[in-house]
Amino acid sequence: MAKRIGMEVAMAVAEAVALCRLDMAAVYPITPNTHVAEHLSDIVAEGRIDAEFLTVESEHSAMSAVMGASATGARTFTATSSQGLMYMAEVLPIASAMRLPIVMSVANRAISGPLNIWNDHSDIMYQRDAGWISIFGENGQEMIDLAIQAFKIAEHKDVLLPVNFNMDGFQLTHMVEPFEMPEQSEVDKFLPEYVPYATLHPDRPVTMGALGMPEIFNEAMQGKDAAMVNSKKVILEVWKEWERMFGRKYEPVASYRTEDAEVLLLTMGSMGETAEVAVDELRKKGKAVGLLKLKLWRPFPFEELKQAVKGAKVLAVLDRAVSFGGPGGPVGSEVRSALYGEADRPAVLDYLIGLGGRDMSVEDFIAIAEKASLADKKKTKELYEFYGVRGK
Amino acid sequence: MNMPEKNPQGNIENFDLYAPKLVDKEEYFSYGHRACQGCGEALAVRLMCKALGKDTVIASATGCMEVVSSLYPTTAWKLPWIHVAFPNSAAVGSGVEAGLKVLRRKGKIADRPVKAVAMGGDGGTLDIGFQALSGAMERGHDLLYVCFDNEGYMNTGIQRSSATPFGASTTTAPAGKASIGNKTWKKNAPEIMVAHNVPYVATACHSYPLDFMNKVKKAKKMKGPAYIQCLSVCPTGWRINSEASIKMGRLAVETGIFPLYEVENGKYRMTMELPEKLRPVEDYMKLQGRFRHLRPDQIKLIQDRVNLEFRLLMNKVEHSLSWLDKDWEISRGQTSSIG
Numbered sequence: 001m002a003k004r005i006g007m008e009v010a011m012a013v014a015e016a017v018a019l020c021r022l023d024m025a026a027v028y029p030i031t032p033n034t035h036v037a038e039h040l041s042d043i044v045a046e047g048r049i050d051a052e053f054l055t056v057e058s059e060h061s062a063m064s065a066v067m068g069a070s071a072t073g074a075r076t077f078t079a080t081s082s083q084g085l086m087y088m089a090e091v092l093p094i095a096s097a098m099r100l101p102i103v104m105s106v107a108n109r110a111i112s113g114p115l116n117i118w119n120d121h122s123d124i125m126y127q128r129d130a131g132w133i134s135i136f137g138e139n140g141q142e143m144i145d146l147a148i149q150a151f152k153i154a155e156h157k158d159v160l161l162p163v164n165f166n167m168d169g170f171q172l173t174h175m176v177e178p179f180e181m182p183e184q185s186e187v188d189k190f191l192p193e194y195v196p197y198a199t200l201h202p203d204r205p206v207t208m209g210a211l212g213m214p215e216i217f218n219e220a221m222q223g224k225d226a227a228m229v230n231s232k233k234v235i236l237e238v239w240k241e242w243e244r245m246f247g248r249k250y251e252p253v254a255s256y257r258t259e260d261a262e263v264l265l266l267t268m269g270s271m272g273e274t275a276e277v278a279v280d281e282l283r284k285k286g287k288a289v290g291l292l293k294l295k296l297w298r299p300f301p302f303e304e305l306k307q308a309v310k311g312a313k314v315l316a317v318l319d320r321a322v323s324f325g326g327p328g329g330p331v332g333s334e335v336r337s338a339l340y341g342e343a344d345r346p347a348v349l350d351y352l353i354g355l356g357g358r359d360m361s362v363e364d365f366i367a368i369a370e371k372a373s374l375a376d377k378k379k380t381k382e383l384y385e386f387y388g389v390r391g392k
Numbered sequence: 393m394n395m396p397e398k399n400p401q402g403n404i405e406n407f408d409l410y411a412p413k414l415v416d417k418e419e420y421f422s423y424g425h426r427a428c429q430g431c432g433e434a435l436a437v438r439l440m441c442k443a444l445g446k447d448t449v450i451a452s453a454t455g456c457m458e459v460v461s462s463l464y465p466t467t468a469w470k471l472p473w474i475h476v477a478f479p480n481s482a483a484v485g486s487g488v489e490a491g492l493k494v495l496r497r498k499g500k501i502a503d504r505p506v507k508a509v510a511m512g513g514d515g516g517t518l519d520i521g522f523q524a525l526s527g528a529m530e531r532g533h534d535l536l537y538v539c540f541d542n543e544g545y546m547n548t549g550i551q552r553s554s555a556t557p558f559g560a561s562t563t564t565a566p567a568g569k570a571s572i573g574n575k576t577w578k579k580n581a582p583e584i585m586v587a588h589n590v591p592y593v594a595t596a597c598h599s600y601p602l603d604f605m606n607k608v609k610k611a612k613k614m615k616g617p618a619y620i621q622c623l624s625v626c627p628t629g630w631r632i633n634s635e636a637s638i639k640m641g642r643l644a645v646e647t648g649i650f651p652l653y654e655v656e657n658g659k660y661r662m663t664m665e666l667p668e669k670l671r672p673v674e675d676y677m678k679l680q681g682r683f684r685h686l687r688p689d690q691i692k693l694i695q696d697r698v699n700l701e702f703r704l705l706m707n708k709v710e711h712s713l714s715w716l717d718k719d720w721e722i723s724r725g726q727t728s729s730i731g
Contacts (some may be wrong), residue, residue: 023498026486041533050494050497051494052493052494054486054531055531056483056486058524060479060480061480061482061483062483064484064487064524065483065486065490066487067476067484068483068484068485068487068490069488070491071474071488072449072501073489073491073495073501076487089478130641184395199472200491201492201502202446202447202448202471203471203502204555208475209464209474209475210464211458211464212457212464216464229504292692307726374730
């Protein structure tokens with residue numbers, strides 16, 4: 001039976017990755033992800049796992065090196081944040097195009113400028129279309145679970161795509177939380193050995209990363225999209241299996257007290273827990289408010305979202321990134337687009353909150369829910385609103 | 393190796409008898425690729441592969457050799473080969489080396505050595521890929537990096553790189569009324585690699601095939617990082633006739649512009665005997681369209697620079713000769729025995 005322990009979340013993620021019998025990791029330091037890399041290097045240095053650990057000279061090389069190792073058939077991992085993820089940007093879509101099942105933890109942090117090391121989701125949103133499966137966790141337990149699930153999803157023969165799992169920088173990475181760490185035997189049972197489709201080896205030479213002319217490029221892109229869309233089935237299966245084995249349930253869109261709710265809040269990441277408290281407070285006052293927590297960002301769970309919002313009058317999306325001069329936040333515009341064809345859809349309001357580590361209290365979520373409840377579907381003109389801007 | 397002179401018909405007698413002892417007859421970089429006529433780089437890659445043999449994995453940077461060889465669904469590569477992007481073949485190669493090492497250790501692949509080799513052009517190596525190269529060399533991977541130096545961004549249309557020689561006219565450093573062409577001296581990358589304290593650094597040229605292949609074989613045997621910079625004549629970019637590639641490579645060496653040497657564990661050694669007096673650089677430059685605009689006083693400037701650099705190199709070679717192997721091994725051993 002799994003032990004209940006307390007540990008910093010970033011270190012716990014490294015422990016979870018080590019339980020996956022990792023072959024190789026390449027990392028470059030960046031706040032607030034660094035503790036993942038540091039702790040993983042401790043685990044390797046103590047001889048607890050047999051893995052190659054590369055301390056490369058940049059994130060671009062970190063991703064490039066894990067790609068090289070993954071192409072030989074190794075189980076690989078890297079971790080980064082913000083500017084580091086931006087620096088990797090050139091190679092991220094190549095990793096997915098080459099169908100390399102790399103796993104990466106992203107400690108979400110605002111992208112510069114101004115320079116800011118604190119949490120929002122602007123880093124991963126910049127990489128939205130890189131063709132990576134992208135999952136958000138809410139607390140330490142979820143981050144551990146996602147780390148292990150990520151390898152199983154990525155390496156599944158019907159998926160073979162890289163996976164990033166996202167944890168809010170500081171607000172999650174640096175928290176000491178209690179959780180259940182699975183036993184090695186349990187992880188071994190859950191996660192089979194990686195069987196690659198093709199590898200770089202002279203016994204069976206292959207050419208990887210060939211030049212694609214216009215004649216095949218549409219097909220290559222369609223293939224990548226199909227792989228992404230089809231991965232959802234596997235993700236759901238993996239989550240079912242996880243629930244059977246460990247008793248913890250994962251859903252693309254998790255619902256909290258949504259029964260008969262007129263107003264729904266929608267969060268991604270660690271703010272879900274604070275928003276839950278706000279919903280409890282509002283329910284105490286008799287307000288019909290519920291909460292949706294979006295866990296699966298790519299592939300986007302269109303059907304699950306449509307089901308989850310049924311009956312609600314207002315959906316207040318809490319976005320932690322900005323599309324400047326665009327429709328607001330990336331989650332808000334995605335949700336609007338997903339619900340556009342629905343006859344009876346709620347009014348979608350988009351609040352840009354918690355940017356660059358700006359704190360969001362229970363009172364803030366209550367204020368947003370109350371404000372949203374006044375919105376009229378027909379009269380709502382503003383596409384989005386920056387919440388909590390001083391001097392406004 | 394003066395066989396053609398001994399046999400004026402141009403046929404090399406008993407070639408099939410002797411050649412297999414010198415050169416692997418297997419083609420790992422096959423014909424049918426789309427390189428230009430007379431491409432020195434394609435020849436160099438072919439020779440490198442022959443020297444490396446079957447148990448090799450190659451990580452290639454974006455560039456001429458990648459686009460001419462891997463046009464989907466065709467491939468010229470009979471060795472396992474991966475291309476990811478322009479600046480990162482050294483990093484990808486590092487990962488390949490790490491992957492092969494750990495999988496072999498864990499018994500997941502065959503228990504025999506497979507060499508990881510990374511390659512790129514001079515742009516992908518000395519400019520955009522320089523950071524990744526430095527990292528890979530510094531980390532001590534068992535990795536051979538071969539830079540195929542054609543002295544410019546030839547794949548994108550003859551732009552200048554940090555390996556472009558002084559005075560060459562390129563499409564981004566054109567000669568004109570107010571410009572000599574490229575205004576900077578060629579970056580001395582082999583010297584920077586020597587400063588990384590790697591066990592093996594060498595310069596080479598496809599016009600000296602056995603010298604090049606011997607260096608590749610030597611580098612393959614090294615346990616640790618090795619760097620070879622192979623001057624690869626580009627008829628298109630240098631504006632020469634395509635049949636002049638081999639000759640141009642030889643002239644680059646005979647004029648001292650691109651001397652062939654190796655640095656093994658810090659010791660310099662010339663690998664090609666040169667005449668007492670080097671040929672004038674003009675012999676090399678006057679044949680190339682990229683230098684056509686240069687005036688005699690400008691060529692004199694280049695000659696002086698070549699003389700100086702050659703003398704500096706010879707100083708290092710002579711200095712290396714004065715070392716006692718015993719002292720050298722002791723000093724190297726001290727660092728390599730830690731950890």
